[in-house]
Amino acid sequence: MRIVVGADHGGYRLKEEIARFLADEGYEVEDVGTFDEESTDYPDYAVQVARAVTEGRADLGILVCGTGIGMSVAANKVRGVRAALATDCYMARMAREHNDANILCLGGRVLGVGSALEVVRTFLEARFAGGRHARRIGKIEAIERGE
């Protein structure tokens, strides 16, 4: 599975841990940056990860900023993205099972590394449940089409 990761300065350290974890687990990882703690703008990374997912270069994306909020707001502006902010494993599992989220957003100033890696693992191992949830995703896609 190909995972694209990105972060601003607030998420840089956690993103590095996540990228290392993913590689160790055997995932193919693309890292769009940022690559240090110098102040930067989260939409610049959100859009890169969002496009990598919607254009099919990655199966799923992970975005990290200070809270995860800015990344989720920005990534969800790209058509076809369902970016979910998760602060625990339950949210991460539901994001995949019910919302078919294709990007996980995390707060580097919210979660410790151990908790964050469990959230990442849960997100990647969960599967979309389909059924009534597919109908609801269809309604989101209709909104995107302006219907």
Ligand code: RB5
């Ligand atoms: C940067 O200070 C911070 O605003 C950013 O990382 C993020 O938390 C925004 O939502």
